Amino acid sequence: MSEQSRADFIIDVLTREFGALMALDPAAFRRKFRKMAASPFAFYRGSASLFYADQTGAYRDDRFLDEHTSRVWIHGDLHAENFGTYMNSSGQLVFNVNDFDEAYVGPFIWDLKRFSASVALIGYSKALSDDVISQLVTTFAQAYLTELRAIAAGGDDAIGSITLENADGVLRRVLQEARLNTRVDLLAGQTVIDDYERRFSLGDGVYDVDEETAATVTAAFKDYLETIPSHGASVSTTIKDIKLRKGVGIGSAGLPSYNMLLEGHTQALENDVIIYMKQAQVPAVARWVDDERVRGYFKHQGHRTAESQRALQAHADPWLGYTELNGVGQLVAEVSPYAADLDWADVNEPEELTGVIADLGRAVARMHSVADDESSHDLVDFSTEEAIVAEVDKDEAGFVAVLVDFAHKYGDQAREDHQDFVDLFRNGRLPGLQ
Numbered sequence: 001m002s003e004q005s006r007a008d009f010i011i012d013v014l015t016r017e018f019g020a021l022m023a024l025d026p027a028a029f030r031r032k033f034r035k036m037a038a039s040p041f042a043f044y045r046g047s048a049s050l051f052y053a054d055q056t057g058a059y060r061d062d063r064f065l066d067e068h069t070s071r072v073w074i075h076g077d078l079h080a081e082n083f084g085t086y087m088n089s090s091g092q093l094v095f096n097v098n099d100f101d102e103a104y105v106g107p108f109i110w111d112l113k114r115f116s117a118s119v120a121l122i123g124y125s126k127a128l129s130d131d132v133i134s135q136l137v138t139t140f141a142q143a144y145l146t147e148l149r150a151i152a153a154g155g156d157d158a159i160g161s162i163t164l165e166n167a168d169g170v171l172r173r174v175l176q177e178a179r180l181n182t183r184v185d186l187l188a189g190q191t192v193i194d195d196y197e198r199r200f201s202l203g204d205g206v207y208d209v210d211e212e213t214a215a216t217v218t219a220a221f222k223d224y225l226e227t228i229p230s231h232g233a234s235v236s237t238t239i240k241d242i243k244l245r246k247g248v249g250i251g252s253a254g255l256p257s258y259n260m261l262l263e264g265h266t267q268a269l270e271n272d273v274i275i276y277m278k279q280a281q282v283p284a285v286a287r288w289v290d291d292e293r294v295r296g297y298f299k300h301q302g303h304r305t306a307e308s309q310r311a312l313q314a315h316a317d318p319w320l321g322y323t324e325l326n327g328v329g330q331l332v333a334e335v336s337p338y339a340a341d342l343d344w345a346d347v348n349e350p351e352e353l354t355g356v357i358a359d360l361g362r363a364v365a366r367m368h369s370v371a372d373d374e375s376s377h378d379l380v381d382f383s384t385e386e387a388i389v390a391e392v393d394k395d396e397a398g399f400v401a402v403l404v405d406f407a408h409k410y411g412d413q414a415r416e417d418h419q420d421f422v423d424l425f426r427n428g429r430l431p432g433l434q
Contacts, residue, residue: 007420007429010050015431017049017284018253022432025254028246030433032253033425041081041121043418048077048102048114048284050417051410055110056288059410064399065107068387071294073311073371073380075364076102076285078111079118083360084341085178088161089229089318093178093338095162095171095359096313097367101331102283103308105294105379108368108388109402110285113410115364116140116403119357120411122344130408132350137407139354141400143361145392151369152385159366162359170347170356178340184270186337191241191261191272198269200243200261207244209258214242216325217258217277224277224323224332227306238263240272255279258325259335274335275319279328280305297379300329311371311379 015022022029036046044051062070075082075097084098116137123133151158160166164175192201200206209217218239225237241261246254257278264271280301298304302322309320319334347353365385371377372384392399424430 006417007424009053010417010420011424011430013050013053014047017287019432021254021281025246026433028254033421033430033433037418037422037425039125040415040418041079041118041125043421044118044121044414045077045079045081047417047421049287051114051117052110052285052288054410054413055107055113059406059413061402061406063395063402064109064391066387066391068382068384069109069391070107071105071291071380072108072368072384072388073105073308074103074108074111074285075100075312075367076104076106076111076283078115078364080115080122080344080360081118081341083363084339085175086317086336087338092161092163093175095167095175095342096363098339098341100309100312101280101305102285103305103312104283104285104289105291106285106289108384111364111368112141112144112403113406115360116407117410117414120407121414123353124411124415126348128350133407133411134404135350136353136357137404138400140357140361141403143358144365145389145396145399147362147365148369148385149389151365152383152389159369161366162363167359168355170342170352171359174340174342178338181337181340183272183337186274186335187270187272190259190274190335193269197240198261198272199241200259202243205246206259207246209242209244213244217242217260220277220323220325220330221260221332224321224330227321227323227332229318245276255281273319275332276335277323277325277330277332279325280322280331294379300324302329302331304329305331306333307377308371311377312367313370 018029032046036043077099078097082097082099083095085093085095086098088094119136119140120133123136162171164172164179167175187198190200191198202208221239239260240263243259245257245259255278257276260275260277262273262275264273282301286295298307302324306320306322317333317336319332321332323330323332342356347356368388369385372380373382428434
C-alpha cells in the first residue's frame with residue numbers, strides 16, 4: 001500500500017468509525033485527536049478500528065483459528081495500558097485487565113496481537129533493542145500458554161488472581177498504592193458540602209442538568225437497579241445529585257455520561273457512592289465479526305458491555321449493570337476510589353519489564369478462560385482454554401513466532417500511521433472537524 005493510499009485508508013476507517021459522533025461534537029474529537037497525536041502509542045490506543053480493519057485486510061492471518069478459537073469472548077482493546085486495580089465483590093483488591101468497552105466475541109489471537117504490538121511500541125519508546133522486544137513478547141506468549149494449560153488441566157478452580165497475597169515487584173506496589181486510596185478522598189475531589197448535604201462540584205467538563213433530564217436519568221436508574229446482583233442492592237439507592245459529564249478521554253470523546261451521587265449505607269456523608277451512567281458504543285471489533293448469534297445476543301451496547309465485563313472479570317463490581325436512556329444503551333458502574341493503573345513510566349529495565357509482562361500474560365489467560373461454558377452465560381458454550389491449547393499445541397513455536405513477528409511489523413506500521421495521522425489532522429484532511 002502506497003503512502004498516499006494508506007493515508008486515505010486511515011481517513012476512511014476513522015470516518016466510518018467516528019463520523020456520526022464527530023458530526024455531533026467536533027470539538028470533542030479535536031481534543032481526542034490531539035491526544036492521539038501526542039505519540040505513536042496514544043495513536044494506537046485511540047485507533048482500534050484501524051487495527052481491526054488491518055486484521056481482516058493487509059495483516060490477515062487465520063493460523064490457529066478454528067470454529068471455536070475464532071469465537072472466544074475477547075477484551076477487544078487489549079493494549080498494555082488497559083490493566084489496573086479494582087476492588088472485587090468479595091472486598092479484595094485485584095490487579096487485572098480493565099476497561100471492557102470494546103469487548104466482544106471473536107478470534108482469541110486478536111487480543112494477543114493487539115497486546116504484543118503495544119509491547120513493541122512501549123519498548124521502542126524506551127529505546128529497547130529489537131531483541132529485547134522479541135524476548136518480552138515471547139515471555140508474554142509463554143506465560144499466557146503456561147497459565148492456559150494449567151487452567152485446562154485443573155478446571156476453573158485453577159483460575160487465580162493477582163492480589164496483595166501473591167503479587168510482587170511493580171504490581172504489588174500498584175496494589176499497595178491503591179489500598180491507600182479512600183472513598184473520602186474521592187468524594188472530596190468531586191463534591192462539596194452545601195447546607196450540611198453533599199453535592200457534586202462543578203468544574204471542567206461537569207454540567208448541571210435540568211429537571212426534565214434529571215427525571216429521565218432517574219427513571220433509567222430505576223430500570224438499571226433490576227440488572228444488578230442482589231448483593232449490590234444492599235447499598236441505599238437514594239439519588240442525592242446528578243451531573244452531566246462530557247467524555248474527555250481518548251476512548252470516550254463525544255459520549256455523554258451522567259454521574260449520580262447516592263446515599264451510602266448510613267447517613268454519614270463519607271459513605272456516599274458515586275456511580276456513572278455512560279452511553280455505550282459499538283465496539284470496533286464488532287464491525288469485522290460476522291456472527292448473527294453474537295450480534296443478536298445483546299439487547300443493546302450497554303447490555304453488551306456489562307455482560308462482557310461480568311463474563312471476563314471474575315467477581316466484577318457489584319454496581320455493574322445497564323439500562324437505556326432515550327432509547328440508547330447505557331453502561332452503569334461505580335466510580336471506584338480503589339482504581340489505580342500501572343504506570344509504564346515506572347517500569348524501564350528489561351528484567352523488571354519481563355516480570356510485569358509475564359504477570360500480564362497470565363492475567364490474559366485467566367480472562368479468556370473465565371468466559372466459557374462454565375460461566376453464567378451461554379454465548380460461548382465450550383471450554384475456551386481447551387480449544388486454544390489444542391490449536392496452539394499443533395505448533396507452539398510457530399504461535400510464538402507469529403506474535404513476535406506481528407509485534408515488530410505492526411509496531412512499525414503504527415509509528416508510520418501515527419505520522420500520517422498527524423499530517424492528515426494538522427492539514428485539515430480529516431472531515432467533519434472544522
